[in-house]
Amino acid sequence: MNYIIEGAQELPIIGEYDVAVFGGGPAGVAAATAAAKTGAKTTIVERYGYLGGQATGGLVILLVGLTDGKERIIKGICKDTIKKIKQISRIEKIGPHILFDPEALKLVFDEFITENDIKPYYHTFLSNAVIYENMVSAAVIDGKSGRSVIKAKVYIDATGDADFSKYCGLSVLKENKENLLPVTLGIRAGGLDTEKVKTYINQNYEQYQNILKSLGLPINIGGWIPTLHKGEAWFNIAHAQNIDCTNTQDLTHAEIKTRKIVHKLIDIFQKEMPGFENGYLIDTSAQMGIRDSRRIKGMYLFSREDTDKTFDDAIARAPNYISNEQGSVQVPYGCLITRKMNNLIFAGRCISVEHELFDMFREIPCCMATGHAAGIAGALACKGKNEINVKKVDIKKLQSILMEQGAII
Ligand SMILES: Cc1cc2nc3c(=O)[nH]c(=O)nc-3n(C[C@H](O)[C@H](O)[C@H](O)COP(=O)(O)OP(=O)(O)OC[C@H]3O[C@@H](n4cnc5c(N)ncnc54)[C@H](O)[C@@H]3O)c2cc1C
Numbered sequence: 001m002n003y004i005i006e007g008a009q010e011l012p013i014i015g016e017y018d019v020a021v022f023g024g025g026p027a028g029v030a031a032a033t034a035a036a037k038t039g040a041k042t043t044i045v046e047r048y049g050y051l052g053g054q055a056t057g058g059l060v061i062l063l064v065g066l067t068d069g070k071e072r073i074i075k076g077i078c079k080d081t082i083k084k085i086k087q088i089s090r091i092e093k094i095g096p097h098i099l100f101d102p103e104a105l106k107l108v109f110d111e112f113i114t115e116n117d118i119k120p121y122y123h124t125f126l127s128n129a130v131i132y133e134n135m136v137s138a139a140v141i142d143g144k145s146g147r148s149v150i151k152a153k154v155y156i157d158a159t160g161d162a163d164f165s166k167y168c169g170l171s172v173l174k175e176n177k178e179n180l181l182p183v184t185l186g187i188r189a190g191g192l193d194t195e196k197v198k199t200y201i202n203q204n205y206e207q208y209q210n211i212l213k214s215l216g217l218p219i220n221i222g223g224w225i226p227t228l229h230k231g232e233a234w235f236n237i238a239h240a241q242n243i244d245c246t247n248t249q250d251l252t253h254a255e256i257k258t259r260k261i262v263h264k265l266i267d268i269f270q271k272e273m274p275g276f277e278n279g280y281l282i283d284t285s286a287q288m289g290i291r292d293s294r295r296i297k298g299m300y301l302f303s304r305e306d307t308d309k310t311f312d313d314a315i316a317r318a319p320n321y322i323s324n325e326q327g328s329v330q331v332p333y334g335c336l337i338t339r340k341m342n343n344l345i346f347a348g349r350c351i352s353v354e355h356e357l358f359d360m361f362r363e364i365p366c367c368m369a370t371g372h373a374a375g376i377a378g379a380l381a382c383k384g385k386n387e388i389n390v391k392k393v394d395i396k397k398l399q400s401i402l403m404e405q406g407a408i409i
Pocket residue numbers: 022023024025026027028045046047048051052053054055058060061062063064065124125126127158159160161163183184236288289290291347348349350362363364365367
């Protein structure tokens with residue numbers, strides 16, 4: 001590869017905060033809200049023009065993993081979110097899961113930001129970090145206004161892909177491309193008789209799977225579900241494998257490939273699926289559905305042996321999918337922080353867990369729960385008189401504020 005040298009530039013510092021959150025997905029919004037509620041001057045930086053990450057732009061419209069099979073294990077800001085969605089829109093319980101409208105969630109997340117006096121920067125991409133010893137001293141951001149800098153006492157990485165790990169030179173856990181979970185372009189289809197579609201898929205499951213297989217699609221992941229709107233459904237089936245979502249060329253390839261698949265699927269469904277005769281494509285997800293990316297190598301790496309353990313630094317719960325009785329596991333704070341960095345916390349799907357257990361921690365409610373804890377920890381870390389160190393946060397205080405804010409640990 002050839003290189004050029006980009007000249008040194010003076011970058012304007014456009015804001016100084018106690019806590020700066022990068023990535024406005026479910027984890028990031030929960031982190032920013034919690035930090036602000038705990039008294040920190042907070043900002044949130046998001047590359048797209050709306051908040052919600054996969055839960056809005058990815059068309060992932062079902063909250064899964066809220067319970068241990070019986071009881072709710074995730075409340076706090078996640079519960080507040082559900083309550084707020086209900087005030088402006090319908091939700092539907094599907095077994096233990098909750099179906100919602102992604103446009104309602106965008107509005108609710110905007111409200112969290114304004115109500116809690118959080119400074120939002122949408123259309124803004126975190127593109128680098130300035131590091132001094134074990135501290136992030138500035139975050140470099142890019143947007144239509146050019147390149148600039150945000151400074152904070154504590155930085156929270158909720159980018160899903162642990163982008164800070166690249167800028168800070170941290171080691172990460174990332175599967176080889178062939179072992180990464182597929183990426184998916186979400187499909188929203190309208191004009192359907194969803195009851196007939198359901199009957200067809202249930203009664204002709206093999207035939208339905210054969211359609212997917214004929215387009216080279218994996219059938220062990222994804223599915224479909226009617227949305228809250230009459231005649232409308234979300235199909236989570238247009239997958240692409242072997243995609244490294246930290247590689248822009250791979251992402252470009254995935255967009256082109258899956259879009260073509262979506263149109264082929266719609267065409268086949270119109271011809272072959274009863275209930276889809278008058279069906280049409282409403283839209284595809286504004287952002288590629290990314291499940292699996294970089295995960296940090298944290299102070300603690302959660303593995304199979306940990307599912308029965310309790311942790312002194314527990315900050316959240318996650319459903320236990322490897323136990324036959326389900327139940328839940330505790331998430332330790334050590335999974336959110338690294339040995340190297342003193343003012344950087346991670347939240348959401350990039351926390352430090354083994355790949356085989358990853359499904360337990362990557363669903364929207366659990367991402368909100370780790371975000372919730374990260375936000376409070378960030379606020380606490382910048383409150384003390386001592387030098388900032390997220391590894392020295394008073395865990396008892398963190399846990400008691402989490403519980404005051406309705407979380408379950
Ligand atoms: C196809 C699919 C189906 C799924 N199905 C379900 C389901 O049914 N139920 C469920 O609960 N979960 C499901 N999940 C999992 C869940 O949606 C995600 O794991 C969860 O949304 C992760 O939350 P997060 O906040 O960690 O990351 P994300 O939702 O990915 O949010 C990250 C945010 O950071 C922003 N960002 C990234 N990089 C930068 C940057 N450099 N600068 C600025 N902003 C940046 C992104 O734009 C995004 O808004 C599914 C996921 C996929 C992909």
